[in-house]
Amino acid sequence: MSNRRTVIPGEFIAEGIKGGKNTYTEEGKVYSKIYGFTDVSEDIIKVLPNKTKYVPKPTEKVIGIIKGFDFRNWYLDINSPYDARLPISLHPEYIESGELAEHLEIGDTVIAEIVSVGNDQDVDVKMDGKGLKKLEGGKIIEISPSKVPRVIGKNASMISVLKKETKCNIYVGQNGRVWIRGEVDEVKRATEAIKLIEEKAHTSGLTDKIKEFLQN
Amino acid sequence: MKKEKPDSFLDENGRRLDGREINELRPVEIEADVLERADGSCHIKLGDNKILAAVYGPREVHPRHLQEPDRAIVRYNYSMASFSVSDRKRPGPGRRSKEISKVSKEALESAIFLRKYPKSVIDVFIEIIESAAGTRATSLTAASVACADAGIPMRDLVASCAAGKIDGKIALDINELEDNFGEADVPIAMMPRTEDITLLQMDGNLTREEFKEAVQLAKKGCKELYNEQKNALKRRYER
Numbered sequence: 001m002s003n004r005r006t007v008i009p010g011e012f013i014a015e016g017i018k019g020g021k022n023t024y025t026e027e028g029k030v031y032s033k034i035y036g037f038t039d040v041s042e043d044i045i046k047v048l049p050n051k052t053k054y055v056p057k058p059t060e061k062v063i064g065i066i067k068g069f070d071f072r073n074w075y076l077d078i079n080s081p082y083d084a085r086l087p088i089s090l091h092p093e094y095i096e097s098g099e100l101a102e103h104l105e106i107g108d109t110v111i112a113e114i115v116s117v118g119n120d121q122d123v124d125v126k127m128d129g130k131g132l133k134k135l136e137g138g139k140i141i142e143i144s145p146s147k148v149p150r151v152i153g154k155n156a157s158m159i160s161v162l163k164k165e166t167k168c169n170i171y172v173g174q175n176g177r178v179w180i181r182g183e184v185d186e187v188k189r190a191t192e193a194i195k196l197i198e199e200k201a202h203t204s205g206l207t208d209k210i211k212e213f214l215q216n
Numbered sequence: 217m218k219k220e221k222p223d224s225f226l227d228e229n230g231r232r233l234d235g236r237e238i239n240e241l242r243p244v245e246i247e248a249d250v251l252e253r254a255d256g257s258c259h260i261k262l263g264d265n266k267i268l269a270a271v272y273g274p275r276e277v278h279p280r281h282l283q284e285p286d287r288a289i290v291r292y293n294y295s296m297a298s299f300s301v302s303d304r305k306r307p308g309p310g311r312r313s314k315e316i317s318k319v320s321k322e323a324l325e326s327a328i329f330l331r332k333y334p335k336s337v338i339d340v341f342i343e344i345i346e347s348a349a350g351t352r353a354t355s356l357t358a359a360s361v362a363c364a365d366a367g368i369p370m371r372d373l374v375a376s377c378a379a380g381k382i383d384g385k386i387a388l389d390i391n392e393l394e395d396n397f398g399e400a401d402v403p404i405a406m407m408p409r410t411e412d413i414t415l416l417q418m419d420g421n422l423t424r425e426e427f428k429e430a431v432q433l434a435k436k437g438c439k440e441l442y443n444e445q446k447n448a449l450k451r452r453y454e455r
Contacts, residue, residue, distance in 0.1 A: 008449045009364050010372025010409050033369040052367040053274055081274040081336035121335055
């Protein structure tokens with residue numbers, strides 16, 4: 001990762017190259033929009049954020065917390081600037097309108113899939129699909145959504161190390177929420193490991209480091 | 217503890233009461249990401265000033281009617297702790313803190329790409345822990361570091377600093393005594409790369425020439441602060 005450099009908003013990053021994500025161009029010069037790392041690939045330069053809010057994208061699976069409901073919909077906090085809507089029609093069971101609280105109550109956590117993101121930032125999610133369910137027990141920790149790929153690792157290498165070493169059930173939502181269930185001490189160890197990954201996400205050889213951390 | 221007006225603000229060598237040169241900032245320390253629960257945060261010390269800034273968001277706007285359909289809004293809350301000044305400050309918003317919140321909000325807003333997050337709000341909370349003149353400028357400096365730390369897209373950081381007039385001379389970053397008994401105070405905020413000014417206020421009387429000199433001097437101060445802001449943010453990931 002030698003071509004990576006920490007940049008701050010408004011910092012000049014390059015000239016004569018196309019500015020990608022999180023950059024803006026003025027008079028042919030590319031400046032960073034956010035606080036993060038530069039990433040050069042061929043003829044484009046972009047900035048990867050250090051911390052960011054989750055921006056929902058269709059087909060991504062997220063961990064949501066029920067915030068409220070009306071007669072036909074639940075409203076979920078998905079760690080994004082906008083709440084998501086879960087209509088009863090997209091719940092796997094048949095539910096009479098007005099009986100929503102019997103299925104999901106305020107404070108319940110679920111794995112949901114983003115169906116659509118409207119122009120006016122309306123987010124719809126569904127729960128009928130493979131692996132989409134209500135989460136029972138366990139604990140939720142939050143990390144920056146930009147660090148999610150690191151926690152999963154290449155071909156899910158990191159997450160399988162975590163699961164194997166701690167014998168916990170772990171699910172990582174794309175919105176930066178991580179659900180862990182297992183023995184109390186093991187959950188604690190897994191939490192520490194995930195926090196470590198988040199902190200050291202910009203360094204290389206992380207999977208081995210985490211393996212070592214968990215084995216000692 | 218009340219302080220008396222000194223006979224003179226400058227000694228025979230042109231140094232100020234606290235030993236600074238006329239164009240020198242107070243010692244400054246900036247640390248980013250100090251609060252666990254906030255999305256972005258910053259602690260700044262400038263001389264005796266101690267200020268905490270916390271940024272939450274972008275997040276849903278409550279109450280809903282404040283929402284803007286095409287852009288994010290910024291809420292800036294400047295608040296002084298009751299123990300931050302020598303006489304107890306009555307807690308809660310007052311005339312002064314409301315004014316400061318308003319002008320600072322506008323100064324910060326112009327640096328943020330608000331259209332990236334329509335219908336949302338960016339909440340900025342400023343808590344003055346210890347106050348020693350120049351808190352509105354210093355808190356803006358901290359707020360912009362906290363915003364950057366929260367991952368909010370911005371055109372540039374905002375650095376802010378004041379210049380004033382003491383013993384007939386224009387001085388940078390005036391301290392508490394110089395503020396209370398000096399002749400003028402000009403806080404400015406700017407985006408250092410383009411030198412666009414986003415906040416400009418003046419208290420006291422200055423001639424046209426003095427005013428220009430004060431703005432030039434404050435700009436120089438902003439640039440020095442900008443370097444500190446930059447270092448504070450870069451330091452976080454260079455361990």
